[in-house]
Amino acid sequence: MVKLIQLWTFMLATLFTVPVHAELVVEVTQGVESPTRIAIVPFANESALALSEDVAQVVEQDLGRSGFFEPMSRDNMLGFPSRQQDVFFRDWRISRMDYVVIGRVQATGSGELSVTYELFDVLRETSLLTENVSVTPEGLRDAAHFISDRIFEELTGLKGAFSTQIVYVTAEQMGADRQRFRLMLADWDGARAQTILESPQPILSPAWSMDGSKLAYVSFETGKPSIYVQHLATGQRERIQSFPGLNGAPAWSPDGQRLALVLSRDGNPEIYLLNLQTRELQRVTRHYGIDTEPSWSPDGQSLIFTSDRGGQPQIYRLNLATRNLERLTFEGNYNARGRLTQDGRFLTMVHRSQGGGNGFDIAVQDLKTDRVDILTRSGLAESPSIAPNGSVVIYATQEGTRGVLAAVSLDGRVQFRMPASTGDVREPAWSPYLR
Numbered sequence: 492m493v494k495l496i497q498l499w500t501f502m503l504a505t506l507f508t509v510p511v512h513a514e515l516v517v518e519v520t521q522g523v524e525s526p527t528r529i530a531i532v533p534f535a536n537e538s539a540l541a542l543s544e545d546v547a548q549v550v551e552q553d554l555g556r557s558g559f560f561e562p563m564s565r566d567n568m569l570g571f572p573s574r575q576q577d578v579f580f581r582d583w584r585i586s587r588m589d590y591v592v593i594g595r596v597q598a599t600g601s602g603e604l605s606v607t608y609e610l611f612d613v614l615r616e617t618s619l620l621t622e623n624v625s626v627t628p629e630g631l632r633d634a635a636h637f638i639s640d641r642i643f644e645e646l647t648g649l650k651g652a653f654s655t656q657i658v659y660v661t662a663e664q665m666g667a668d669r670q671r672f673r674l675m676l677a678d679w680d681g682a683r684a685q686t687i688l689e690s691p692q693p694i695l696s697p698a699w700s701m702d703g704s705k706l707a708y709v710s711f712e713t714g715k716p717s718i719y720v721q722h723l724a725t726g727q728r729e730r731i732q733s734f735p736g737l738n739g740a741p742a743w744s745p746d747g748q749r750l751a752l753v754l755s756r757d758g759n760p761e762i763y764l765l766n767l768q769t770r771e772l773q774r775v776t777r778h779y780g781i782d783t784e785p786s787w788s789p790d791g792q793s794l795i796f797t798s799d800r801g802g803q804p805q806i807y808r809l810n811l812a813t814r815n816l817e818r819l820t821f822e823g824n825y826n827a828r829g830r831l832t833q834d835g836r837f838l839t840m841v842h843r844s845q846g847g848g849n850g851f852d853i854a855v856q857d858l859k860t861d862r863v864d865i866l867t868r869s870g871l872a873e874s875p876s877i878a879p880n881g882s883v884v885i886y887a888t889q890e891g892t893r894g895v896l897a898a899v900s901l902d903g904r905v906q907f908r909m910p911a912s913t914g915d916v917r918e919p920a921w922s923p924y925l926r
Contacts, residue, residue, distance in 0.1 A: 514677065514681045514682060514683075514684045514911065515659075515677060515680070515681025515684070515896060515909040515910065515911055515916065516680075516681060516909065516910065516911075517552075517556040517680045517681065517907050517908075517909050518907055518908050518909070518910070519555070519556055519558050519905070519906075519907045520906045520907055520908055521558065521904070521905060521906040521907075522558035522559065522561075522904070522905055523558060523559055523904050523905060524904075526558070526559055526560050526561040527559060527560050527561065527589050527590065527646060528560075528561050528563065528587060528588050528589045528590075529554060529560050529561070529562055529563065529588065529589060529590045529591070529592065529646075530562070530563040530568060530583060530586070530588045530590070530591040530592065531547045531548075531550050531551040531554070531562055531563075531592045532547060532568065532570075532571050532572060532573070532591065532592060532593045532594070533545070533547045533548075533565060533571055534546050534547045534573065534593075534594035534595055534596055534606070534608070535571075535573035535594070535595040535596070536595075536596050537595050537596060537597045537598075538596050538597055538598040538604060539598065540598060540604075540628065542596060542604075542628075542631060543628060543629060543631055543632075544631035544632045544635060546594065546596065546606060546631055546634060546635045546638070547592070547594065547635075549632055549635035549636065549639070550592065550635050550638050550639045550642070552680065553635070553636065553639035553643075553653045553680070554639055554642065554643065556680060556907060557643065557905065558900070558904070558905030558906070558907065559643075559647060559905065563586065563588060567586065568586075569582040569585070569586065570582060572593050573593055573594065573595045574593070574595070575593075575609060575611075575618065577593075578591065578593060578611060580611075580613055580616045583613045584613055584614070588613050589612075589613060589614070590610060590611060590612060590613060590619075590646065591610075591611045591613055592608060592609070592610050592611075592642065593608065593609055593611075594606060594607055594608035594609065594638075595607055596631075599625065602627075603625050603626060603627055603628075604625070604626055604627070604628055604630075604631065604634075605623055605624070605625055606623070606624045606625075606626065606631070606634045606638070607621075607622070607623045607624075608620075608621070608622060608624075608638050609621040610642055610645060610646075619645055620641060620642065620645050622638075622641065624637060624638065632678070632682070632683070633654065636653040636654040636678070636679075637653075637654055639651060639653040639654075640652070640653050640654055649880055649882055650880045650924075651880070652679060652878045652879055652880045652882070652883070652921075652924075653679055653680075654679075654924075654925060655679045655878065655879060655921060655922045655923070655924065655925060656676060656677060656678055656679060656703075656922040656925065657676075657677055657678075657679055657681075657876075657885065657896075657919055657920065657921050657922065658674060658675060658676050658677075658687065658697045658699070658706060658919070658920050658922075659674075659675050659677075659697075659887075659896060659916050659917065659918055659919045659920070660672060660673070660674055660675070660694050660695070660697065660916070660917050660918040661673045661675055661911075661915060661916055661917070662894075662915050662917070665691075669691060670691060671689065671690075671691060672689070672690050672691070672692065672693055672694045673686050673687075673688065673689050673690075673694075674686070674687040674688040674689075674694050674697060674706075674708060675687065676723070679878075679921075680909075681909055681911075687706065687721065687723070687726075688708075688710070688721070688728075690710060690711075690712045691712075692710065692711035692712045692714070693710075693711045694708055694709065694710050694711075694918075695708065695709040695710075695716075695739065695918060696708055696709045696739060696740050696741060696918065697918060697920045698741050698742055698743055698920060699743065699920055699921075699922050699923060700743045700747050701743060701744075701745050701746070701747055701923050702747060702923070702926070703723075703922050703923050703924070703925045703926065704722060704723060704724065705720055705721060705722050705723065705743075705747075706720070706721050706723065707719065707720050707721075707731075707741035707742075707743060707750060708721070708741070709738065709739050709740070709741070713730075713733075715733070715738075716737060716738045716739055717730050717731070717733045717738055718730070718731040718733070718738050718739070718741050718750070718752060719731065720750075720767075731750070731752075731765065732765070732770065732772070734754050734755075734756040735755075735756060736754070736755035736756060736758075737753060737754060737755035737760055738752065738753075738754060739752065739753045739754075739783070740752060740753040740783055740784050740785060742785045742786050742787060743787070744764075744787055744791050745787055745789060745790070745791040746791060747767075748766065748767060748768065749764050749765060749766055749767060750764070750765045750767060751763070751764055751765075751775075751785035751786075751787065751794055752764075752765060752785070753782070753783045753784075753785065757774075759778075759779060759781070760781045760782060760783055761774055761775075761776045761777065761778075761782050762774075762775050762776045762782050762783070762785050762794065762796055762809075763775065764811075775794065775809060775811065775814075776796070776798075776809065778798065778800045779800075780798050780799045780800035780801075781797075781798065781799050782796055782797070782798045782800070783796065783797050783798070784796055784797040784827060784828050784829070786829060786830050786831065788808075788831060788835055789831060789833050789834070789835050790835070792810065792811060792812065793808050793809055793810045793811055794808070794809045794811065795807070795808055795819070795829045795830070795831060795838070796809065796829070797826075797827040797828065797829065801818070803824050803825060804825050804826065804827045805818060805819075805820045805821070805826050806818075806819045806820045806826050806827065806829040806838065806840060807819060819838060819856070819858065820838075820840065820856065820863075821861075822842075822845075822856075822863045823842050823843055823844050823845055823854075823863075824843055824844075824845050824846070825841070825842065825843035825851070826840050826841070826842050826843075826854075827840060827841045828840055828841045828873070828874060828875055830875055830876065830877050830884075831877075832877055832881035832901070833879065833880075833881055834881065835858070836857065836858055836859060837855050837856065837857060837858065837881065837901060838855065838856045838858055839853065839854070839855050839875045839877055839884050839901075840853070840854055840855075840856070840875065841853065841854075841872060841873055841874075841875065842854035842863070842865060844865070849868070849870050850869070850870025850871060851870060851871065851872050851873060852865050852866070852867040852868060852869065852870060852872050853865075853866045853867045853872045853875050853884055853886050853899060854866060855884070855901055864903060866884065866899045866900075866901075866903045867886075867888075867897075867899055867906075869888050869889075869897075871888045871889040872886050872887070872888050872897075873886065873887050873888070873917075874886055874887045874917065874918050874919060876919050876920045876921045877921060878921050879921065879922070879923050879924045881901065882900055882901060883898050883899070883900050883901070883905070884898060884899055884900075884901065885897070885898040885909075885919045885921055886898070886899075886919065887916065887917045887918065887919060888908075890908070890910060893910070893915050894915035894916050894917050895908055895909065895910040895911070895916055896908065896909040896910075896916050896919050897909065
């Protein structure tokens with residue numbers, strides 16, 4: 492019981508109680524040493540409509556916030572072409588641009604908008620990419636993120652993740668004795684934030700289904716921890732079987748048929764698998780230590796989880812078919828909240844070095860070589876979640892007295908933070924690629 496109380500105390504201590512209302516804003520704090528210089532020319536509006544979004548501006552922000560690109564200021568552009576014949580490459584070479592993007596928005600007879608864009612290599616004076624995207628007038632921001640994804644992939648070879656979303660938890664002090672918690676959903680950059688759930692009781696551990704249609708999370712709204720599944724399209728939610736004691740840390744299997752979760756129904760926190768169709772419950776760990784924070788391998792054949800069975804929190808891998816157990820982490824005296832990249836090679840985690848003097852940071856371990864690289868140095872990092880392209884880890888940290896989100900690339904070269912103008916933010920979870 493003492494361990495159980497300590498576990499919940501640690502989890503709840505991560506939620507601060509200061510006001511929050513504003514959307515998150517991405518602020519790049521460290522980019523690559525020589526970012527690619529690119530000009531995103533304002534797209535011509537040929538639709539005769541007042542557009543809800545400046546598509547070029549969103550693309551510029553996406554690419555700039557990735558840390559890999561240095562977009563050109565519009566004030567410094569020598570021209571604003573929207574068609575290939577109007578692109579004078581000499582002007583862009585004088586401005587030392589590597590690439591230039593032009594585009595235009597036109598109305599169609601069906602009530603939709605047609606967004607045409609083209610990416611040029613300035614040095615070679617060639618077109619690298621040209622496409623037409625059809626969207627509703629309300630979907631211009633989605634079109635912009637799509638364009639950013641395509642340009643990012645063309646120039647880096649890495650699939651873009653600008654069309655993804657994040658969820659996170661906020662906490663607000665409503666008075667001396669009352670708090671308000673919100674589960675929020677937003678674009679990857681914090682825009683278009685909306686409330687998924689609002690409660691006077693804590694909300695923890697949001698987790699995405701692999702098809703991006705549902706969330707699982709822990710809510711204390713009944714006075715005790717219970718796991719809920721919510722459909723994002725309809726808002727419909729249901730409470731999963733609730734047992735005495737701890738009900739926590741839900742994690743979706745890759746096929747969406749099962750949830751891994753942590754229950755203390757038998758007296759000690761253990762990991763179970765719940766079949767969402769049959770409601771059959773299967774216990775998969777059995778130890779007097781605390782086993783918690785499960786996550787699935789990409790192939791669904793094993794679970795990664797945190798356990799103090801060796802005396803300190805470390806990360807283990809359990810093969811579900813053979814029940815073979817393997818300890819993955821040995822460097823440092825604390826490793827927790829393990830998450831694998833989609834290729835299964837890299838393990839991200841909350842890490843504390845031997846001695847613990849530097850606090851908690853985000854680290855990544857190459858499971859082929861066992862090399863561990865510490866990616867952050869704040870000493871206050873928690874709750875890492877990996878972008879679906881495996882390039883960036885988003886996590887929660889503290890800035891002064893406020894909780895903020897921050898992110899770091901897996902190679903440590905790019906870092907950015909995502910504070911709200913006021914308030915506290917915690918428990919981020921990055922979506923899979925969305926259909």
